[in-house]
Amino acid sequence: MSDNADIWLWLVMVMKPNNPRLHKILADCGYNAAKAGVVIRDGRDPSLTSGEISRAKAVRLGTVREFASFCEKAGVKIVSFESENYPSLLKKIKDPPAVLFVLGNERGLNGSPILTVVGTRNASDYGKKAADYLVKPLAKAGTVIVSGMASGTDRAAHLACIEAGGRTLAFPGCGALETHPAESDDLKKRIIESGGAVISELLPDAKATTWYFKRRDAIMSGISHGTLVIEAGEKSGSLVTADCAKNQGRELFAVPPHDITSESYAGNAFLIRSGAVSACGASDIAEILKKKNIGAGFVEMLEKPVISVKSEEKSAEIPAKEAHAAKNSVNIPDDLSETEKTIVKALGEGPETTESLMEKCGLDYGTAIEAVISLEMSGLISRRNDGVYFLG
Template sequence: MSELLSWLQLTQLPISRRQQHKLLERSGSVTGLFNDVETLAQLQYHCDKRGIELPTKGELYERAQALHERCALLGWSILTSDMSEFPERLLDIPDPPVVLFVKGRSTVLSGPQLAIVGSRKASPLGAKVAHRCAKHLSDWGVSIVSGLAKGIDTAAHQGALEGGSPTLAVLANGPGPVYPRANQQLAEQILEQGGALITENPPGCKLEPWRFPERNRLISGLTLGTLVVEAGLKSGSLVTANLAASQGREVFAIPGALSNPEARGCHQLIKQGAVLVESPEDILSALHRELREFCPVKVQPDLAPGLGDSPLLRFLGASDMTLEELLDVSGLSVRQLQIELAQLELGGVIVRRSGRYFRNN
């Protein structure tokens, strides 16, 4: 408890996250930070130089204790960056959070995840595409991450809820009622189905415009890649995509009609090198290598017990086939076929090129 309160005290210092991390590096531990006379003197000098009042140790402790009690009352847990449950991928980004506030299952933060973002003013087609991609990827074991906003975010969360994996919503506000209020019920459904709500902002913080791009770096940082579905040239979704690229993550974009202004951002991303997506399978293929570490199936067919017995391999033995052709001959449902193909592809038994499946001989 005392160490957790020290982490919360660190977040209450009137300095940036980068400076908070520098203090941690200098002191070696968060508890050592508040007992290091030299570090505290440097902190006081920094605040005096900028005309900022530095809270006393007593004031910091009271604020930290109040934060802890408020989170407990609201049912939110607190993850610090030294905890094993803290998502490892977030530690790789240039500006990681010091703490995360989480409601729901924190274990889902470290699984295979893909961000789906886009316009708040989504077209019916755009919302349908986001829903379809989210559901299919969720069926394949990929958790969908988005920002719980109206439009594409909402469609992505709803599609994921119909799939087989939990979905995660990264909030710009702190623990408490979600923003927008219209998605409070959606947030509750996410929790009921084993997902999580995440924020780096404390309870009661003011929801200001700058918090949204700050939030977006967490959406991209948590995931293996970001899919943009409908985005104007000035959309916040392009900020998320650019952050993903700067973090070394894959960027995907779905093209749209030339007459649709909400497709121009996606077209710009494709020109800049984003992977053009026509179906969810394109994402799975592009992330094939990254997804292998989360797949319990071995990479080589001879090391993957059971995969070599799949009846689908009989159909793919003579020639390559499309998804529709395999549906006709296999007798499987769409979902069953997609799951089996995903397992075979992740296991290295088959490969997919240009919409056709081949045995990996």
């Protein structure tokens, strides 16, 4: 490690991670680790506790280097605030972590579109499908997916990214060498083996504590260009992450409820009413990021080539695949639900929007959305960037 890295590590060993007094001293010193170290070592700040002053005297350079050696042997990289690998977006949040401990690949935390994906641990089938449906095309196009390595939505998001060949980052509520929850140990291994990383500001062997999760949520939203809420009830912890994203000036997306009476999607409905972008497809997210000039090149990977097709009623820009599908008879699989069969039959007559499908098929919004997502995931229908669905 460099001398400055030694100082950053000394700061968190003496003051402990996520210490408001450390954040204040660093801010007062312009995030100059050496200056902050002198202030703490000499006890110049009146807010310092007796325990912190004692540790400042007890923690020597040798102790720091012993701890650094322990981290290196365990495969944990130490990424300080001054490191070139430190996420640039994270530097912009209130009280950014002084040090990140990274188990896995510490590179690539800058330069790519980054999306945080959150939701309930008790994810519904619709929620899991939505996570898979939205994450996979984004991950294939180069978006880094961030989540919390918990069960349910987090797990679905991480796995969808890995299966798509993308890179995913996990921010658990514990140290990088710990595993929380315990049953996510297999997921942790897959994340690291696929080129991703497990990241925490806590010391590597720190256990999970309930008080830390709100801080963890702020870091997850802070490292990302946007946050996507898959499934959240009225009092879901995912709304904390969404609130952090909003306060940090980041983009906020939410999956529309499949049932407007569902309590498990009350949080999503609230977010959409409050201005979050309704994410019905990966392109909804990609287009917003493109407008912000975030990963402008990767958006085109989600787009389909188009040809001009004229009908008796109008001339429209329709993808070649769509035009072909509209001209052929419809083969409706027997294993579809009655709603899905109705939608496939309607699309056999020509492309439709969600709203026109609702009117044509006599469906409510939640039923229509659930059916078209299921059909798109099965490959029977596709969706254009402008929200129009077609067969194939």
